[in-house]
Every structure is written in C-alpha cells, then in structure tokens.
Amino acid sequence: MTITHDPSLNHLLERLDMQHQMLRHSLPAKYDAHHFIDGMFDFLFPINSQHPRRSSVQFVDFSDQLMRLLQPLVDDPESVTDDFFHTLPELYDALQADIQATLDFDPAATSREEVITTYPGFHAIAIHRMAHRLHQLGTPLLPRLLTEYAHGKTGIDIHPAARIGRSFFIDHGTGVVVGATAIIGDNVKIYQGVTLGALQVDKSLANTKRHPTIENDVIIYANATILGGETVIGHHSVIGGNVWITESIPAWSRVYHEAKVTMRNKMDGKVIDFVI
Numbered sequence: 342m343t344i345t346h347d348p349s350l351n352h353l354l355e356r357l358d359m360q361h362q363m364l365r366h367s368l369p370a371k372y373d374a375h376h377f378i379d380g381m382f383d384f385l386f387p388i389n390s391q392h393p394r395r396s397s398v399q400f401v402d403f404s405d406q407l408m409r410l411l412q413p414l415v416d417d418p419e420s421v422t423d424d425f426f427h428t429l430p431e432l433y434d435a436l437q438a439d440i441q442a443t444l445d446f447d448p449a450a451t452s453r454e455e456v457i458t459t460y461p462g463f464h465a466i467a468i469h470r471m472a473h474r475l476h477q478l479g480t481p482l483l484p485r486l487l488t489e490y491a492h493g494k495t496g497i498d499i500h501p502a503a504r505i506g507r508s509f510f511i512d513h514g515t516g517v518v519v520g521a522t523a524i525i526g527d528n529v530k531i532y533q534g535v536t537l538g539a540l541q542v543d544k545s546l547a548n549t550k551r552h553p554t555i556e557n558d559v560i561i562y563a564n565a566t567i568l569g570g571e572t573v574i575g576h577h578s579v580i581g582g583n584v585w586i587t588e589s590i591p592a593w594s595r596v597y598h599e600a601k602v603t604m605r606n607k608m609d610g611k612v613i614d615f616v617i
Contacts, residue, residue: 369410374486377406378468385433385467386457400426414481421478432470435507439466442508446530461495462511472501503537505529506557513563520552522570527557532582534564540587556592 384399404422411418443456443463450456456463468491472484484501492498496515499505503519506527511517513533519525523537539551550570559574561567562582567574573589574580580590581597590596 368413369483369486371486371490373406374410374483375490377403377410378471378487378490380406381471382464382467385436388454388457410483411480414483415479421475421480424478425474428474432474435470436463436467438508439463439510442510442528442530446510447512460514461497462514462517465491465495465497465499465514465517466505466509466511469499469501469503469505473503473505476501503552516564522550523552524554526555526559526576529555529557529559529561531561532563535561536566536568538566538568540569553586 381403384403404426407422407425408418411421415421440453440456440463443460444450444453450460468487472487472491475487476484488499488501497511497517499517499519500521500523502521503523503525505519505525506529508528509525510530511532512530516534517531518536518538520538525537537553537555539546553567553569553572553574555561555567555574556576556578558577559580560578561574561580564583565580565586566584567580567586569587571589572587574586575590575592575594577592578590578594578596580586581595583598584596586596
C-alpha cells in the first residue's frame with residue numbers, strides 16, 4: 342500500500358509516538374482509574390461481588406493501585422494514599438446516609454440492595470465523594486477522570502470540587518449538572534435535568550465562586566436551572582420544575598411556574614382558560 346510511504350503520514354506517526362511516550366509518564370491510564378473506582382465501589386458495597394469477604398489484603402491492593410495512579414501526578418503519592426484511606430470510614434458513613442435518604446424519600450425504593458445496585462444517582466454520588474476527597478488532597482486530573490467516568494455511566498455530571506453535604510439524593514438523575522464551585526447542604530434532593538451552573542463562562546472567573554449555594558432541606562424538581570455564584574437557595578425551599586433562577590431565594594420559599602391551559606367549550610365554542 343502506498344499509504345505507508347507517505348512522508349506526511351510517517352511524520353504524523355512519529356509525532357503521535359513521541360506524544361504517547363511523554364503522556365505515559367505524566368498521566369494515569371484511564372482504564373486503570375476506572376478499574377480502581379469500580380473496585381472501590383464493589384469493596385464498599387459488595388452486593389454482587391464474587392468475593393464478599395473483605396480483608397486487609399484488599400486494602401493493600403487498592404492502596405497500591407491508587408499509588409500507581411498518583412505517581413505521575415503528585416510529589417508524595419504514598420502520603421496522599423494514606424490520607425485517602427484514613428478518611429474512608431467517614432466517607433463510608435456519608436454514603437450510608439445517602440442510601441438512607443433515598444429509602445426515606447423515594448416510595449419506589451424498597452431496600453438498600455436496590456439503591457446500591459440500580460440507582461444511578463447513588464452510584465454518581467459514591468464516586469463523587471471519593472473523587473472529592475482526592476480533590477481535597479490536591480490531586481490533579483484523577484478526580485476528573487473518576488467523575489467523568491461516572492458521568493458516562495449515569496448521565497450525572499458532578500464536578501469533583503463541588504461540596505455536597507450529608508443525606509444527598511438524586512432521583513432518576515439523567516442530565517443533572519453540578520458545577521465546580523457549587524455548595525449543597527444536608528438533606529437536599531434533586532431530580533433529573535437540574536443544572537447548578539454559572540451565569541457566564543469566562544476564563545477570568547476561574548478562581549471565583551460561579552455556581553449557586555443550596556442550603557439544607559431543599560428539594561429541586563426536574564429541569565430547574567439555578568445559576569450564579571451569589572445565588573443562594575434558602576433552606577427548606579421547594580424549587581418547581583422548569584424554573585430559571587438567577588437570584589437568591591429566601592428560606593421556606595416555593596418557586597414554580599403557573600401552567601395556562603386553553604381549550605374550547607364544545608357547546609358554544611368559547612375559550613376557557615385554566616391556570617394550574
């Protein structure tokens with residue numbers, strides 16, 4: 342084939358090979374990152390595991406995996422790994438509270454096993470909490486690899502820098518977006534299509550709070566869009582579906598659209614308006 346003798350293609354192959362060699366020593370492999378986080382999820386919640394018995398040997402194996410992922414990214418991978426695993430009991434307790442929140446709020450949830458194995462919201466939250474801890478420890482890139490993996494599997498996009506309180510529940514989940522500087526309090530519940538985003542996208546705002554704050558005990562229904570770093574949704578508020586919010590809402594508020602339905606009376610043809 343003449344394609345193998347094309348000088349420009351050969352030059353491209355040489356450039357790609359050089360780039361590959363450099364990246365091999367500066368980035369963790371995506372497959373290894375995905376394998377690690379899947380293993381951690383199965384380790385913490387061994388519902389379908391072929392090896393349900395947990396041991397310190399597995400801790401050593403997971404710590405070795407994490408250190409290998411961290412080696413091209415941080416100066417002291419062993420210290421970061423130790424810090425991550427020392428906070429695992431606290432992280433596990435937070436995830437137990439997330440499971441309980443689902444059971445308490447969703448009438449369709451019948452058991453812990455159902456939440457763990459079938460709820461994409463819980464899966465995304467679990468990976469986020471682990472990725473967020475790595476982010477707190479100053480780890481570059483790896484937390485994003487983990488949360489983007491969850492994004493691809495669940496349709497839920499939570500930046501690892503986002504701060505999320507206890508007993509968090511995402512129902513259905515597809516299309517949920519939570520930006521990097523968002524702050525979410527305790528006992529918050531959100532539905533599919535919710536966006537906690539920024540009012541504008543500008544590189545000069547990289548170090549500013551761009552995403553909203555959601556206080557405790559808030560419910561946000563499907564496809565609501567809440568934007569802006571100074572926007573605060575007060576505690577115990579209910580945000581209805583499809584609303585667009587760019588200003589703060591006081592505590593105990595109810596925000597919703599009025600739907601107007603127009604129909605004609607079959608008898609006289611007159612228009613009848615309903616506000617729902």
